[in-house]
Amino acid sequence: MVPPVQVSPLIKTARWSALLIGLLYGKQRYDYLKPIAAEERRIEEEEKKLREERERIYKQLSEANSDTILK
DSSP, X not given: OOOOOOOOHHHHHHHHHHHXXXXXXXXXXXXXXXXXXXXXXXXXXXXXXXHHHXXXXXXXXXXXXXOOTTO
16 A cells, blocks of 8 residues: 655645635625525515415306306
8 A cells, every 4th residue: 555645735725725715705605695595585475475366366266157057
Protein backbone atom coordinates (compact mmCIF):
# COMPACT_ATOMS: atom_id res chain seq x y z
CA MET A 1 0.00 0.00 0.00
CA VAL A 2 1.28 3.45 -0.95
CA PRO A 3 1.54 6.03 1.85
CA PRO A 4 -0.67 9.14 1.41
CA VAL A 5 0.82 12.14 -0.37
CA GLN A 6 1.17 15.46 1.46
CA VAL A 7 -1.24 18.02 0.00
CA SER A 8 0.12 21.50 -0.57
CA PRO A 9 -1.05 24.16 1.93
CA LEU A 10 -2.05 26.32 -1.05
CA ILE A 11 -4.39 23.60 -2.32
CA LYS A 12 -5.85 23.06 1.15
CA THR A 13 -6.46 26.80 1.52
CA ALA A 14 -8.07 26.98 -1.92
CA ARG A 15 -10.39 24.07 -1.11
CA TRP A 16 -11.50 25.53 2.21
CA SER A 17 -11.94 28.96 0.63
CA ALA A 18 -14.09 27.49 -2.14
CA LEU A 19 -16.20 25.65 0.43
CA LEU A 20 -16.77 28.77 2.54
CA ILE A 21 -17.51 30.92 -0.51
CA GLY A 22 -20.01 28.30 -1.68
CA LEU A 23 -21.74 28.30 1.70
CA LEU A 24 -21.95 32.08 1.75
CA TYR A 25 -23.27 32.19 -1.80
CA GLY A 26 -25.87 29.52 -1.01
CA LYS A 27 -27.11 31.41 2.03
CA GLN A 28 -27.32 34.66 0.08
CA ARG A 29 -29.18 32.98 -2.79
CA TYR A 30 -31.58 31.25 -0.38
CA ASP A 31 -32.37 34.56 1.34
CA TYR A 32 -33.02 36.13 -2.08
CA LEU A 33 -35.32 33.36 -3.36
CA LYS A 34 -37.27 32.67 -0.14
CA PRO A 35 -39.65 35.70 -0.32
CA ILE A 36 -40.24 35.10 -4.03
CA ALA A 37 -41.26 31.49 -3.36
CA ALA A 38 -43.49 32.56 -0.47
CA GLU A 39 -45.30 35.02 -2.74
CA GLU A 40 -45.75 32.34 -5.41
CA ARG A 41 -47.21 29.95 -2.82
CA ARG A 42 -49.62 32.65 -1.62
CA ILE A 43 -50.79 33.37 -5.16
CA GLU A 44 -51.18 29.65 -5.90
CA GLU A 45 -53.27 29.24 -2.75
CA GLU A 46 -55.58 32.08 -3.79
CA GLU A 47 -55.95 30.61 -7.27
CA LYS A 48 -56.73 27.20 -5.76
CA LYS A 49 -59.50 28.72 -3.62
CA LEU A 50 -61.00 30.42 -6.67
CA ARG A 51 -60.77 27.21 -8.72
CA GLU A 52 -62.48 25.20 -5.96
CA GLU A 53 -65.22 27.82 -5.66
CA ARG A 54 -65.84 27.67 -9.43
CA GLU A 55 -65.97 23.87 -9.32
CA ARG A 56 -68.43 23.98 -6.43
CA ILE A 57 -70.69 26.43 -8.27
CA TYR A 58 -70.47 24.38 -11.47
CA LYS A 59 -71.40 21.24 -9.55
CA GLN A 60 -74.39 22.96 -7.94
CA LEU A 61 -75.56 24.25 -11.31
CA SER A 62 -75.19 20.87 -12.98
CA GLU A 63 -77.10 19.19 -10.14
CA ALA A 64 -79.85 21.83 -10.37
CA ASN A 65 -80.15 21.32 -14.13
CA SER A 66 -80.30 17.54 -13.82
CA ASP A 67 -83.24 17.61 -11.39
CA THR A 68 -86.33 17.31 -13.60
CA ILE A 69 -89.68 15.62 -13.52
CA LEU A 70 -88.68 13.32 -16.35
CA LYS A 71 -86.41 11.16 -14.20
